[in-house]
Amino acid sequence: MEKNYCIAILVQNKNRRLDCNFLIFIGGNMKLKKMEISERVVQRLTEYLSILKEVRKQYNEINSIELAKIMNTTSAQVRKDLSTFGEFGVRGKGYDIDNLIGIITKILGIDKINNVIIVGHGKMGEMLSSNLDVLGEGFKIVGIFDKDKNKIGKTAANNLIVQDIQNVDEFIKNMKNNSDTRIEMAILAVVKEQAQIAAEGLVKSGISAILNMTTYKLELDKNIKVVDMDISAKLQELNFWRINNISEKI
Numbered sequence: 001m002e003k004n005y006c007i008a009i010l011v012q013n014k015n016r017r018l019d020c021n022f023l024i025f026i027g028g029n030m031k032l033k034k035m036e037i038s039e040r041v042v043q044r045l046t047e048y049l050s051i052l053k054e055v056r057k058q059y060n061e062i063n064s065i066e067l068a069k070i071m072n073t074t075s076a077q078v079r080k081d082l083s084t085f086g087e088f089g090v091r092g093k094g095y096d097i098d099n100l101i102g103i104i105t106k107i108l109g110i111d112k113i114n115n116v117i118i119v120g121h122g123k124m125g126e127m128l129s130s131n132l133d134v135l136g137e138g139f140k141i142v143g144i145f146d147k148d149k150n151k152i153g154k155t156a157a158n159n160l161i162v163q164d165i166q167n168v169d170e171f172i173k174n175m176k177n178n179s180d181t182r183i184e185m186a187i188l189a190v191v192k193e194q195a196q197i198a199a200e201g202l203v204k205s206g207i208s209a210i211l212n213m214t215t216y217k218l219e220l221d222k223n224i225k226v227v228d229m230d231i232s233a234k235l236q237e238l239n240f241w242r243i244n245n246i247s248e249k250i
Helices: 039-055 064-071 075-083 097-107 123-130 165-175 192-205 231-243
Strands: 005-012 017-026 029-038 114-119 139-146 162-164 183-188 209-212 225-228
Touching: 029 039, 039 064, 039 075, 039 097, 064 075, 114 123, 114 165, 123 139, 139 165, 139 183, 162 165, 165 183, 165 192, 183 192, 192 209
Parallel strands: 114 139, 114 183, 139 162, 183 209, 209 225
Antiparallel strands: 005 017, 017 029
16 A cells, blocks of 8 residues: 655644645655645544544554544545545545554654643643643653742652743753754743733744643734633533534534
8 A cells, every 4th residue: 555645834824724835745756735724624633643543453444434433524524634635545445544643643743752841830831741641642841931939940740840931042042953852832821911921932932833721812923823722711612512402513
């Protein structure tokens, strides 16, 4: 079976869709493909990956109908999502699970270690640094920062020393010349009153992707990718689906 995969360069546009330049490898041939990808497609990719890792414990192959059933979606949606990134399956047979896992892993950029820092070591930041398994594969916490003098210098659960947030710029810039140590991602877990200023400082230091754990809506350059993880908002969303028997639109 031919292994097809792609490398993606993603830039968020003003419509919160991803402008992408893809180097798509189809049957050994490289093709450049420019497209827009919705955030929901990327979200489903992560879900496909999680499911495939479980399914491969028992099976070597899976087709779009079987994958769709587990995902509670349609086989057409599965094929559409995956075909966005290349041609991976075999007509009438489906997908080689290990091959598809490898492809999605590359698309998501977690076939290598991505360095991440935590900014804010309050309850949320401490919870994250104490439970590194929640990060999943492909990510490594390499620095923790806070402004509280009572926390600076203390050892976190993962044996990293909590550093002064004033040192974050120097820390990031010292790492940028080596691809193995470069830091472009941050988890923002400060109080909401400090979120915008902290985020702007991170961007100036070279951070291009922020997981925002605060309730503050960040206003940053359109080329900076921000994913909001407002637990309160997620609970409200969950409660809506609970009290209204409505199927979510794919």
